[in-house]
Each structure stands twice: as structure tokens, then as C-alpha cells.
Amino acid sequence: MTAENATPPQDPAAELRAAVRAVERGERSAADFFTRPAPPPRAAARRPAGEGAPPRLVSVPADVPALLAAGGAPESLAPRVVSALGEGAAEELRADPWRLLAVAGVRPEQADGFARALLGDDCAPDDERRTRALTVWLLERAALAGHTALEPAAIAKGLVGHAVPDPDAAVRDAIEAGAVLVLQHAVADRPAGGEEEAPVRVLLGLDRYALAEESLADGLARLGATFGSAPGGDADWAAAAGAAPSASAAELIRAAAGAALVVHTGGEAARAEPAALVAAARSLGLRAYAATHTEDGRRRLAAALPDGAAVTVTGLLTGAEGPERDAEGLLPVDLLAVLDAAQLGAEATAALVESLPDGARLVLSGDPLLLGAAGPGQVLTDVLGAGLCPHIASRTPDPGPVGELVSGIGVGELAQVAAPENEVVTVPVRDAGEAVHRTVQLVADSVPRAFGVPAEEVRVITPGHGGAAGTRALNAALKDRLNPGPGRFGGFDPGDRVAHSPAPGRTRLATVADADAEGLWLTDSDGRFRVAREAVADTVRHGWAITAHQAAGSRWPAAVVVLPGDAAPVIDRPWVYTAFSRGERHLSVVQGAGPALAQAVGERPGEPRTTRLRALLAEQAAASAPAD
Template sequence: MGAPERLVEPLLAALGPRAAEELAGDPWRLLTLPGATLQQADHCARRLLGDAASPDDPRRGRAVVGHLLHRAAREGHTAIEEARLAGALRSMGVRSPDDAMTAALDDGDVLAFEVFPDSGAEDFTGDEAPEMPEPDRHYGLARVGLAEQDLGEGLVRLLATSEPIMDSATARETVEALGARLGVEIAPETAAALVTLALRGVCVLTHGPAAMAAVGQVVAGAAAIAADSEVGVAVAAPTARAAAALRAVLPGDAPEVVSLARLLETGAGGGHGRGAERPIEAGLVVVAGAMALDVEQAAALVDACADGTHLVLLADPALAPSALPGQVAADLAASGTAAVAALPDAPDPGPVARLAAAVADGELAQVAAPGREVVVVPADSAGEAAHRAVQLIADSIPRALGIAADEVQIVTATRGGEAGADALNAACKARLNPGPGAWHGFDPGDRVLFAAAGPGHLAGEVGRLRETGEDGAVVELADGTAVPVSAPGTLRHGWAMTIAAANGTGWPAVVAVLPPEVRWSRPQVYTAVTRAERHLSIVHAAGPALAQGVREVPTVTRYTRLVDVLREG
């Protein structure tokens, strides 16, 4: 095929047994693989086509457009502005970006979206109508772009069709009755947020690292409002573990909290049983951990909300955006179309929450932790950081703090490298569950991470491999649900995971590995810190770059279209 040897197996998996014929017809199809480079694809083309291989070949231009948009999607962007994309194409030797973009559009995997800027029509007087401005044109992967468009249009539908569940006075009375029943004083900010969700169709309720009590009161209050109004309530979190953690802080008569996959009845191939034809049977839908929602998950959620449903997203805006494309909660809050209210932090936050609050303010501070809630473990290199992390999960934390290794999660910046998730998982596998890897590299007892959605789970869910056989395997999730796995390629070992993949879920103890040679940002460090519920061990090998990133890189930039879609709607 002319492809590098290490890419042959992934190519066969991606293109099937006819991969050689596919590449012979279009050698630049090599770029469909995430790990392939343009240099490798050009080399493949020269071997197959000889002198006929040309940088102006339309197949090359089309493939480079797709390659750039796939790379952008992996970085979280949903669309790229035309001029920016054209510049990137020129830098990769594409002399006619317009022709390349047209070829990509003709292929069907790429779509163009137009956004009309404000015309300034209010500045015109007289009888002549102002000329329409030229639209801004953006390109994106069809799957991602359509999901974002559907999401925006679905949110506009909910905003247009919703009516108050109850009036504000009755909502306040319901909240007061809830506080009396629970024997707690509900903060004015929390009470105001509950009134807001009763009145408005789409709400974003923001909170900080020490707001778990307020989040629990919002869920309990939403259930009380729904019960008094007889509209029904559904409550979900990104993963089964996150759902169990939220349920643990709710009163005994609170509603069931389920994973988003269970709420949407996610099935094979990532499809969902719930949707427009079979919507969620609740007039009030509450989703916690909403910063973890990407555009495809959020589009499926909104599609499953019937007209008139009230949708409430609970989100910590200091977190990094979702692991997959989009920044749904942040864009929705910024659009001005949804109601936004802030929940209060607890007055006496613990050491982990105090550290998180300092990071959110741009400071990598030392915090008092008399109960060893926060421990910093210095390391001189990535290799030493990996060694320390495995010691912590396998021995130090269980022995010193009584938190079992099963309840300790390692998070790190990337999959690759000496201190990346792949290397850490290999070391944890050898230490915590050694075995031959008889089922495609896995053994019963392995902790596993789902890399893609499937029956009963979304990407990012962590579970325990319980059974393997000729027909597949069974993974047990944190809520006890057993989910079948037929494709081993959807699984990775899960003792260690990237910080991005961990967004939306917490663990009793977290080992945050901070290796050198990483471009750190404030949201990334904040996300790592806030994955810990009781204990945080920071394995620090990043040197001064860590504090510099927290101080000087306050946001993660993503290019998305959701704000424009909402405002146009």
C-alpha cells in the first residue's frame, strides 16, 4: 500500500479488507487516520503514483481539508472560519484553497455554514433598505456541524415553547417548604435559582468547587417544584459514577439520578432510544456536570426533550470544556438567550475546594490540609512522576488514608509520553491486575475506560471488566449496571485517563500527574484538582510552567458556532 508499517493495521480497521484498493485509488486517504501525517500521505502517493503525484491533485486538497477539520475537532473546535482554514491549507502546500474546500464539500463529509454579521441597519435612515452584508463562512465536519446546528435549533424550540411551571410566589413557597422539611436554610441565591428554573424554559446554573450542597438543594428543589406542578422530573449526570456521587448528597426521597446514557437509552453505535419520536417523560430535565457535554451529546439530549420541557444545566464555568467538540454550557450562558443564575459555595470549603478556588483565581497556592486532603509529591522527570503515581494508587493512598485502590483515579495531561495515560495504565495493569491480556489485551478485573459511546454508556465512562468470552465482554459500571462490549477497540485501560476525559466525573481520591513539557492552562489544572472528592495527590514534575500556565492562560480557546445559531434563532 505504500503506507508506513505501523499504520497498516489501523488502516485495515478503518478502511476494511479493501484498504489497499482504496489507497491505490486515493493514496491521500491515509489522512483519515488520526496518527497519519501529510508527509506520510505524500510519500504514499509518490510510491503509488510516481510522477503523477502532484500537490495540486484535487484528492490531496480534499484530504488535507478533512485532515485539518478532524484535527480541529480533536482539539474541541466545531468549525473553522474560511480565511483561517485557507491559511492553514496554504501552509500545507495547497495552492488553491478554494478548489480544495469545494472538493471537500462535494465529498459530503464536510459542510459549510454561513453566519450573517450584524448589518448595522439601525444606523440607516431614509427609504433605502441597507445592503445585506457578506456572510462569514465556516467549515466543519458534517457530523459535528449538523449536531451543533440541531442543538441550537432545538434550544430555540425549547425557549419558544416553554411556559412557567409555576408562578414565582408559588415557587418561593415550595422552596421554603423544602427547606423546612430538610431542616436546612436554603441560601437566597439557591432559592432564586429554583424560582428561575420554574419560570424559564432553559437555564444554566453556574457554581464553584464548593457548591455540592447547593447543587443537591437545586436537584431536590426541582423535584419538589415538578411534583407540585405534576410535570415530572428527570435528573442525569455525565457518567454512572457522577450520578451515584450526586445521589449520595440528596435526601432519601429525592428522585433517581442516572447517567446521561441511561437517560437517553444509548444503544449500539451511539444511537439513542430517546428522541423526538419518544421523548423523555418529564417536564423538567436537570443535568449536572454540564461542562462535560459536547455538541453531539447535547443535541441528543435536547432532541429528547419534548416541546415545553424545562431544561436545566448545572455547570462549573472554571472547568475545561468537554473532551469532544463544543463548549455547550459556556456558549449557552454567553448567548444571552438562556436564563443564568449562580449558586453559592459552602461557607467553609475543604482543602481541595480551597485549592481549586485559588487556581480559578489564577494562583497556585499552598493550602492547609491537616488531614492530608492535599499532598504535593515532587518529581524530577516524567519517568519519576509515573513511578510515584503508581506507588500512590497501589500502596501509599490505600495504606495511609484507607481509600482502596479501586477508588483512586490517576489523571494526566495526555495519552502519550512517559507520564501519559497509556504508559501509566501499562504500569498499573502490571501492578494491580497482572495477567496475559487474553481478551484483546484485557483480563477480568481490569479497570477500563470507554473511548466511544455504546449500549448503556457514553465516551468517558469507567468500569470494571467482569467477563470475557468469544462473543465479547461485560463491563460493570459504578451504579452496578452491566453493559456488553462486542468491539474491543472501544475500550482502553482506565486506571489512568486524560484530564479531558475525566471532566464530568469525580473520585474519592485522585492522583494528578503534572509532567514537564506540557502547555498548562488554568482550566486544565482546575479540572484536574476538582476531580478529587476527599483526597488529592499532585505529582508535580512541571516546574515553573505550571504556575505560569495557571496565572497567564486563563481560558481554553475553542471555535464554535452555537452562540451564532442561538442568536439567529
């Protein structure tokens, strides 16, 4: 072979860029260009409720702690390593030290240090094992921010931040190695006309989240395709709508009578409307239930429904609440109204829809202005955006000065509202120290004295756990004032208010009752429950002060929202809307953020999430549409 006709060496970076451009223009298929073998057919097995699963206790082989110590990692990490990698964790880590990044909480610099200790001079920043692990870690980190997939350029940018010399080549290698999936969807808003193929958007994702959104889209399509007659004829539904307590409730009942899937949106007061729907459906003989995001939401809803009709999503999926599943693993339900749907991620919603039988009605009800799910997906937003089902927007406003204030925030306005009985109070502070001091004063003295709300019914909400006025600092100060003690049970004393978070997106607020050799015993309105001793450090925090994500789905008679000066970069309109709407009767704002608060409301509507559900639903609709 001569030099003239020899094949020139390939530039992986240029090849990747050319591939993405070709796929985006519709010139080539992503599946055709990227030569990774197609994954095996995916089973349609029922997925367990991941959000409701307790931490798994594992048996740790002796070689795992020894290997971690040899790599300079703490031996206490061993249970999490075995939980993530299995009993062969030590062998897997010897072959690929960067697999340590698959363990929750491990950062890239820690995995790099572990790899250097084991590999010595063979450790390199462009090691394929490292770049593949980093690519997966970036997608998992993006999932914590709500994304189910990312564009290749976003991943390459993230790799640059971790000193990967050739990020484009690293992305291509991760694709060809099967570490990530290539996902493509037609661009919805393309110019009309022309004979060329429609351009597509290329995303990269992990199988877990791709499966969840695809399963969810398929499940929703199945409900629509199998929807038909059910108990309660047209006349009965019309009569039920005529007896509804409000015009919006009547509209929702009529919509649910004629559709398998309905979206319902509104604020806190609008929650009465899906409750009215479930009550009406039950009066017609349907097996109807309403599911909420939190225990507090379930308790508030239960007051308006027959016994057993109000459940939590987690309780329904795990079998702790609601009807027992049938022999096929399906829930015997004719109509399910899911409240707090804005807080539902893709995986939990997929599990829920997979559990519904053919012909069931599903109502997704929530407030799209609230903070979204504490995990990947934006189900309510995507289904609403797809425009493929009836949408009932409630016309029931939230009452009182707090409701008026929150309504303005929802449209980007932070206005002064009339509060003749001090329902809304702003407390200016100069620094974080003063913010903590005034917060303790409000909770322990001012709010109970002025409004007759006991301190235990006042919840403090702040942007994050760290910082001089984060949950840790506030909880330490509130414990010192409200329940001082030595913390003899792993930092906790009987009477401490705590937040138990057994899984991402799930928070159960409780009070410490006792402790023994088995663990920490907590109580809430549903009774006494135990947190295993091994899980306390990772799942239990003091809970006088919580974050807005933890507060979503719950309300209290009074809320104190703390905005220290360093809050400006992390708050936006959804955060303010969520935090300010948690108080039923009273809201105190400890305001140290200055003009940044108004800017967050007016100029920061929230970061968009990259997801695929809306595109999947659109593709299904296009495929099922009759040909011209």
C-alpha cells in the same frame, strides 16, 4: 476578440481573498459569491445518540484488504475503511486514494503514501482530490479540539503545513466542490452608526457540525416559543422555593418556574441545587429528571433523588435509562436538568433538545471553568454568552482545603492552602522516572495508609497517554505493583482496572472480570458487561491512570495528579482546575513541572473554541424581537 477587451485570466487565490474581504465588509453575501448550489432541505429527523453508539461491526469485502495491501496500508485497517466508506470502499479508493483520510486515525502522510503506491507519477501535491480531502481532514481535526467551524485563513495555514502549493485556491476549490460549507454571521461588536450593511464573519465548516448547532438553536427557540403553564401554579412553585435547602437552590427553583431555559453554574457542591430543583418539580407533579455526563455522576446524584430520576445523558438518549419515548419519538419530560453541561458537545445536546416535547423546561447546569466537551461545541459557554435566559450562579463554595485550592485556580491563582490533615500534598520530583515511582508509592501505600482510602479508590490523572509519565507508562507500573500478570486476555488480566471508551467523549471505568470467545467481560457498580473481541484493542485501556478529559464528571475519595517536566506545553488553567478537583478527601500532586504549573494557572486561561451557536442564538433573538 482583441487583446484590449479580452477577459484577463483569474487568480483563484486573489479571488478568494477578495471574496472574503467583500463578505466581511457586508458588500456581498457568501451565498451569492460562492456559487456552490444550495444544499437540499435538511430533514428534522431525530438523530441517534452518536456518543452512545457502540463500534459498528461490518462485513469486509475481499477486495478491500487486497487494495490496502497494494497501497502499502495494513490489511487490519479494512474494517474501519468499510465502516467509514461503505461496502463500495475499494472502488471509491481506486477513484480517489485520499478518501483514506476519512478513516479515523489515518494521518495525511499515510494517505499520501497510499496514493503514491496506487497512482505512481500521477500523484501530485496539488491534486484536487488531495487538497479537498486535506481540507475536510483539517476541519475534522479541529472538531476534536472543540471547534465546529474555522476561518478560511486557518484552513489555508493548515494546508501550507501539508505542502499544498496554493492553499487559498485549494480552499476555494473545496468550497465550490461542496466539500465544505460557507457560513456567515453578523459581527456582534461592530462600531455604531453608518448606513452600510453590517459586516459579517465568514467561517467554513462541515455539514454535520453546522446541522448540529443549527438544530440546537432551533430546538432551544422552540422550547421558548411553546413554554406556558404546566403542573404547579405560581403559589406551589413559591412554596417549593421556600422549602429549598439553600438560597441558591431557591433561586434556581424560582427561575425554572418562569422560564423554558435556565443556565446554572457552580462547582461540585452546587450540584445539590439542580437535584433540589428536580425533587421540587416532582413534588409538584412534573415529570422531572436530572441527567449527568458519567455513571459516577449519576450514582452520586441518585442519592438525593427518587428512584429513576437520575440518569446519564447517553442512557437517556439511547433509551437505556429514563422514560420510554412516545409514538413521535419524544421523551415524556416536563423538566430536564442537565448536569455537567460544560462536557456536552453540540451533537449530543442537539439530540437531547430534539427529544424534548414542546413546553418542556430545560436547565443547563455545569462548571464553565472545567475542561470543555471532548468534541466539537461549547454549549454551556455559548448559551451563557448569548445572555438570552436566566443565569443562576451558585453561591455554594466547595468545602475543605481541596475546594479552597480549586477556587483559587478558577480565578488564576495557585495559592498555598492550609491543610492541617494533609488533605493537599505536593510531592516534588526531578524526572519522569521518579514521577512514576512516587505515583505508584502513593497509590499502593502512602494514601491508603494515611487516609484509609483503598488503592482501588485512588485515581491517577496525567496530561496524556504517551511520554515517560503518561497513562501507558503509569498503568504499566501500577499493574505491575497492584495486579501483576501476563495479560493473557489481549493484554489484560482479571482484576485489572480499565477505561472503556466506546466513543469519543465517553469513558466507562471498570474492572476486568473474565474473557471468552465473545470478548472481554468487565464489571462496574452497574454490573457485568461485555466488550466485543473485535473492539477491545480500540476501546479498552488500563485505567489506574487516566487523562483529565476522561476524569471530568467523576470524583474519587483521593486523586493523584502527575505533572512531569514535559507537561508544561499541554497544561492550562482548565486542565489544572479539572484535574485538581477530582479528589473529594485528598489530593496529591506529583510535581515535576516546576514554575510551569503556576504559569499555566495564572497565564493560560484556555484556548477559545470557534463555534456558531452563540451567533445563531443572537440572530434568532434579533429576528423575533418586535420592531420599533
